[in-house]
Amino acid sequence: MTRPIDEAHPPSAKSIVIIVDDDAGIRTSLDSLFRSVGLETRLFGSPAELLGGQLPDRPGCIVLDVRLPGVSGLDLQGQLAQQGIGYPIIFMTGHGDIPMSVRAMKAGAVDFLSKPFRDQDMLDAVTAALARDAQRRAEATAKEDIRAQYETLTAREREVMGYVTAGLMNKQVAGLIGLSEITVKIHRGNVMRKMGVRSLADLVRKAEALGVSQTRRSTDQT
Amino acid sequence: MTRPIDEAHPPSAKSIVIIVDDDAGIRTSLDSLFRSVGLETRLFGSPAELLGGQLPDRPGCIVLDVRLPGVSGLDLQGQLAQQGIGYPIIFMTGHGDIPMSVRAMKAGAVDFLSKPFRDQDMLDAVTAALARDAQRRAEATAKEDIRAQYETLTAREREVMGYVTAGLMNKQVAGLIGLSEITVKIHRGNVMRKMGVRSLADLVRKAEALGVSQTRRSTDQT
DNA sequence: GCCTGCGTCATACCTAGGTATGATCGCAAA
DNA sequence: TTTGCGATCATACCTAGGTATGACGCAGGC
Numbered sequence A, B: 001m002t003r004p005i006d007e008a009h010p011p012s013a014k015s016i017v018i019i020v021d022d023d024a025g026i027r028t029s030l031d032s033l034f035r036s037v038g039l040e041t042r043l044f045g046s047p048a049e050l051l052g053g054q055l056p057d058r059p060g061c062i063v064l065d066v067r068l069p070g071v072s073g074l075d076l077q078g079q080l081a082q083q084g085i086g087y088p089i090i091f092m093t094g095h096g097d098i099p100m101s102v103r104a105m106k107a108g109a110v111d112f113l114s115k116p117f118r119d120q121d122m123l124d125a126v127t128a129a130l131a132r133d134a135q136r137r138a139e140a141t142a143k144e145d146i147r148a149q150y151e152t153l154t155a156r157e158r159e160v161m162g163y164v165t166a167g168l169m170n171k172q173v174a175g176l177i178g179l180s181e182i183t184v185k186i187h188r189g190n191v192m193r194k195m196g197v198r199s200l201a202d203l204v205r206k207a208e209a210l211g212v213s214q215t216r217r218s219t220d221q222t
Numbered sequence C: 001g002c003c004t005g006c007g008t009c010a011t012a013c014c015t016a017g018g019t020a021t022g023a024t025c026g027c028a029a030a
Numbered sequence D: 001t002t003t004g005c006g007a008t009c010a011t012a013c014c015t016a017g018g019t020a021t022g023a024c025g026c027a028g029g030c
Helices: A024-036 A047-052 A073-082 A098-106 A119-151 A155-165 A170-177 A181-194 A200-210 B024-036 B047-052 B073-082 B098-106 B119-151 B155-165 B170-177 B181-194 B200-210
Strands: A016-020 A040-044 A060-065 A089-093 A111-114 B016-020 B040-044 B060-065 B089-093 B111-114
Touching: A016 A024, A016 A047, A024 A040, A024 A119, A040 A047, A047 A073, A060 A073, A060 A119, A073 A089, A073 A098, A089 A098, A089 A119, A098 A111, A098 B098, A098 B111, A111 A119, A111 B098, A119 A200, A155 A170, A155 A181, A155 A200, A170 A181, A200 B200, B016 B024, B016 B047, B024 B040, B024 B119, B040 B047, B047 B073, B060 B073, B060 B119, B073 B089, B073 B098, B089 B098, B089 B119, B098 B111, B111 B119, B119 B200, B155 B170, B155 B181, B155 B200, B170 B181
Parallel strands: A016 A040, A016 A060, A060 A089, A089 A111, B016 B040, B016 B060, B060 B089, B089 B111
Antiparallel strands: none
16 A cells, blocks of 8 residues: 555556576567567576576566476576465467467466467557566565554554454453453554554455454354 | 354355256266265256356365366356456366367466366366365455444444444544544444444454555554 | 234343453564 | 664544434335
């Protein structure tokens, strides 16, 4: 929610397409294709180059050849995921087969194009990938902000927040963790202030986003 | 949540594998493969047969040949989705290509196997599909129950529920819809009772599951 | 015409939540 | 050692939520 100073790259920031292919000819032709539609690019000839450098914190996606020097594109997909690099990936291949494409798609690839492909197919895939990335980044940012607020809570406040968002009354929370009700109220007030919410409903939603509400057996009784 | 009488098929109910292939030989060999591991099967020679009959309300999945008489397996996938038949689908094909497999996976297929495949690969795929179906069914059931409760609310009660779960105070709700605070309290009490919850926190979670909380601008102010 | 369900509201009473003030204690950093 | 923060609790006061009782009007169905 709170995006204070560093509002350097608003939604208008150009998206970036990261191209990884060992064939310089492919790289340059993709480069001009994407630039022709107003996208920025970054070119890599190998996974090592990509993993070595710093990737920008910008909306974007990766266009990746399956056959690469060193690790394969599919392995790279896994490594990137492990490192928390969530750029959507579009695969290209000259000698692909069905199991390969299925494996890539299962692992979350946006598309899997056989070379040679039509420019338009690649552009469509990139458009879909960028849309997915925008969605992903929006969710990540929202969750990030909520987590940052949660980090400012003390241990006690987090404990109280868990019980409160589970629907317990202050006196029940007090009983459970051996405090007076008045102290619970104070913690609760601090939680509301630090989490930046004015209503319990909003607090519950933030707790859900964090997955921190104390799990209770449902108080259901239709 | 509430699964009253008709507890006819508990979790122990055998899962069913729906086989659709125009080749009778394939059908019978898959049939015995699945039966050998304790799964029930249902065999169809064409999409029409499948769409004509009644599918059981049981955990299961579909094993589908891409090339079928009438519509293709991929089209059938779309038709089933439209009809709300959410069984996970495993495709098989003898003459598939990469675009075909990618399209199927994009549309949510669990796997896409080229014939001939190893029995074990098929069994692994079915295991994954059944796991996905169990997950899907559990979520659907939970949401179904919540929706059933929501259906019992009157129009006014739903309106009040929307505002309350958005975090508004009773008096604010009263002002917004032109009622007295006391009336809002009554509706609110009815909502809590009919929705089967005892705390606002639980009501907020159910409202989230339904997507019915009145969207308000966030009352954020870190 | 009567009953039922819905919606409306009032009075009254009780519980729960929220906050301010003030105080004590322990611990760790300055 | 002093300072600051977190945690604890009390008293007091106010607001918000919850419910019971009773009442009225209206529409639809028997």
